Amino acid sequence: GAGVSQSPSNKVTEKGKDVELRCDPISGHTALYWYRQSLGQGLEFLIYFQGNSAPDKSGLPSDRFSAERTGGSVSTLTIQRTQQEDSAVYLCASSPLAQSEKLFFGSGTQLSVL
Amino acid sequence: AQSVAQPEDQVNVAEGNPLTVKCTYSVSGNPYLFWYVQYPNRGLQFLLKYITGDNLVKGSYGFEAEFNKSQTSFHLKKPSALVSDSALYFCAVRDSGDDKIIFGKGTRLHILP
Numbered sequence: 321g322a323g324v325s326q327s328p329s330n331k332v333t334e335k336g337k338d339v340e341l342r343c344d345p346i347s348g349h350t351a352l353y354w355y356r357q358s359l360g361q362g363l364e365f366l367i368y369f370q371g372n373s374a375p376d377k378s379g380l381p382s383d384r385f386s387a388e389r390t391g392g393s394v395s396t397l398t399i400q401r402t403q404q405e406d407s408a409v410y411l412c413a414s415s416p417l418a419q420s421e422k423l424f425f426g427s428g429t430q431l432s433v434l
Numbered sequence: 435a436q437s438v439a440q441p442e443d444q445v446n447v448a449e450g451n452p453l454t455v456k457c458t459y460s461v462s463g464n465p466y467l468f469w470y471v472q473y474p475n476r477g478l479q480f481l482l483k484y485i486t487g488d489n490l491v492k493g494s495y496g497f498e499a500e501f502n503k504s505q506t507s508f509h510l511k512k513p514s515a516l517v518s519d520s521a522l523y524f525c526a527v528r529d530s531g532d533d534k535i536i537f538g539k540g541t542r543l544h545i546l547p
Contacts, residue, residue: 321517324519353534353535355537359540361539362440362524362537362538362539363478363524363526363537363538363539363540364537364541365534365535365537366537368533368534372438374535376459376533378534379534411478413478422468422480422483423468423470423478423480423535425470425477425478425479427475428477
């Protein structure tokens, strides 16, 4: 694929439901990031994967949030028992190397929790 | 831990005038600094980066940024603004002792015709 692909592009869910957001990074990119973009909050770091190393989960806002990356490629961000404050755009980015390289962003998933 | 601050939520500049979007950072090691832009209804795009070397970095669309170590700043500049430069601009930092990239809250740039 040409770029980072995220699905779904839009997700509307009811408060209390679980959601899964998917990210397909650019082939061969070893680094993968998840960010959350809310109005007035900018880009909030959530989690970072690099190769087979343990992920940096320091940005996850609560234990309702988790993410995994299978086979060093596709990543899934899961939000359990969604709350209205989880409504945001969730962005995924990948990078070819761990250091000093620019990020390539997907178009994001717009999550709306009713 | 690294952090980045963009003190202005919004900057208004008349077309043809020079523009500056401010960014300051905090790291414990050496900084890797980036600027990204988000045009309306489009994804985030890389503009430029500073890793080492010349303090003045040139990037896409005529933008440049100046690294100032003593002031821990990395302000984005352009000599002559275009209406098409109107967008949301994000400064980002990576600490040399860490791999994750932290972004600022963004500055909305309005270029007035």
